[in-house]
Structure formats: C-alpha cells, structure tokens
Amino acid sequence: MKIVGISACVAGIAHTYIAREKLIQAAEKAGHEIHLETQGTIGTEHALTKQQIQEADLVVLAVDIQIKGKERFAGKKIIEIPTETAIHSANSLIRKMEEIIKK
Numbered sequence: 001m002k003i004v005g006i007s008a009c010v011a012g013i014a015h016t017y018i019a020r021e022k023l024i025q026a027a028e029k030a031g032h033e034i035h036l037e038t039q040g041t042i043g044t045e046h047a048l049t050k051q052q053i054q055e056a057d058l059v060v061l062a063v064d065i066q067i068k069g070k071e072r073f074a075g076k077k078i079i080e081i082p083t084e085t086a087i088h089s090a091n092s093l094i095r096k097m098e099e100i101i102k103k
Contacts, residue, residue: 001033001058001097001098001101002032002033002056002057003027003035003057004034004037004048004052005062006036006037006038006039006061006063006067007037007038007062007086008038008040008062008063008067009040009064009083010064012039013041015084016039016040018083018087019087020062022086022087022090023062023086023094026090029091030091030094030095035048036060039068044068050072053073056076057077057101058078058100058101059076059077059079060078060079060093061078061079061080061081062081062083062085063080063083079093079096079097079100
C-alpha cells in the first residue's frame with residue numbers, strides 16, 4: 001500500500017514530528033510505502049510531490065489544526081485523526097488503513 005499524508009499540531013513542534021515518525025515506523029514495519037509532509041512552525045517540510053499523491057492508495061491527515069493544500073487529495077480515500085492517535089496507536093491505525101483499502 002502507498003500512503004501519503006500530513007502531520008500538523010497546534011504548536012507545530014513536537015507532536016507534528018512525533019506523529020510523522022510513529023506513522024513512518026508503523027507503515028514501514030508493515031511493509032508499506034509512506035510519505036508524510038509536516039506543517040509546523042518553520043513551515044512545510046518533506047513536501048509531497050504530485051506523483052506521490054497521485055500514486056497513493058490512501059491519505060492520512062494526523063492534524064489538530066487547519067492545514068494548507070488539503071485540496072490536493074481530492075478523490076482520494078482520506079483518514080483524518082488527531083496527532084495523539086498517530087502517536088499512541090500508529091500500528092492499529094495502519095491495520096485500519098489496510099482494511100479500508102481492501103474494501
């Protein structure tokens with residue numbers, strides 16, 4: 001499965017990056033390809049490419065705030081969750097994504 005997404009928290013510091021790291025670890029452990037953009041206090045990092053978005057099976061938005069560029073994911077299956085969920089339940093979230101893609 002190919003996953004793309006964005007992580008962004010209220011402060012734009014710790015939770016943004018921790019959520020990204022936890023999701024990457026869980027997805028790679030399960031054998032999936034994942035690319036996650038961060039939108040934090042220093043701006044956008046790890047920006048997603050059009051090709052990554054186009055090839056994605058699923059979009060995960062681990063966000064606690066309004067994000068920029070959400071329209072890029074039009075027509076894609078999207079899961080939107082708080083950063084806390086990504087941090088504390090990344091493995092089960094990946095399993096849920098697998099179920100969604102199978103449908």
